[in-house]
Amino acid sequence: MNYYSSEMLGFAAGIVTTLALLPQALKIFTTRKTRDISLLWAVSMNVGIVIWLCYGLAKDDLPMIAANSVSLALLFVILLFKLRYR
Amino acid sequence: MNYYSSEMLGFAAGIVTTLALLPQALKIFTTRKTRDISLLWAVSMNVGIVIWLCYGLAKDDLPMIAANSVSLALLFVILLFKLRYR
Numbered sequence: 001m002n003y004y005s006s007e008m009l010g011f012a013a014g015i016v017t018t019l020a021l022l023p024q025a026l027k028i029f030t031t032r033k034t035r036d037i038s039l040l041w042a043v044s045m046n047v048g049i050v051i052w053l054c055y056g057l058a059k060d061d062l063p064m065i066a067a068n069s070v071s072l073a074l075l076f077v078i079l080l081f082k083l084r085y086r
Numbered sequence: 087m088n089y090y091s092s093e094m095l096g097f098a099a100g101i102v103t104t105l106a107l108l109p110q111a112l113k114i115f116t117t118r119k120t121r122d123i124s125l126l127w128a129v130s131m132n133v134g135i136v137i138w139l140c141y142g143l144a145k146d147d148l149p150m151i152a153a154n155s156v157s158l159a160l161l162f163v164i165l166l167f168k169l170r171y172r
Contacts, residue, residue: 006144013137020130036122044106051099
């Protein structure tokens with residue numbers, strides 16, 4: 001697979017997993033309910049995505065840097081919701 | 087950053103984001119409740135992680151291949167739970 005094909009694959013993956021967080025954030029925003037969501041999941045995902053972002057920066061991998069930056073913002077909002085609406 | 091340091095970073099990221107799914111899966115398994123979890127999130131994450139796995143394979147990136155394989159298995163279980171216990 002050539003460089004551009006694999007980059008496109010990376011961007012596609014990043015767009016899908018990042019957009020995946022939107023309906024979850026919107027659901028919590030509208031219902032104000034987070035009981036079925038694991039706090040440990042929310043905390044670990046924030047920590048883990050920070051490390052993925054560092055990995056993307058270390059490898060100079062644009063799809064990983066872009067996807068993980070936006071994902072981190074959304075996951076941080078989800079974590080704040082989880083802490084606010086237990 | 088040298089190759090081994092960045093690989094370690096990738097494995098650390100993969101371990102954290104993969105293990106993050108465990109408390110979520112266990113929470114659903116014990117409560118049998120998934121009302122606050124977005125079905126669209128669960129579906130999109132399964133699709134997105136399949137693409138991340140393909141990206142990891144295309145780039146021959148071991149941390150991405152390992153992390154996304156295990157994450158996919160856990161996300162698939164979470165999706166099945168979500169479909170079973172609405």
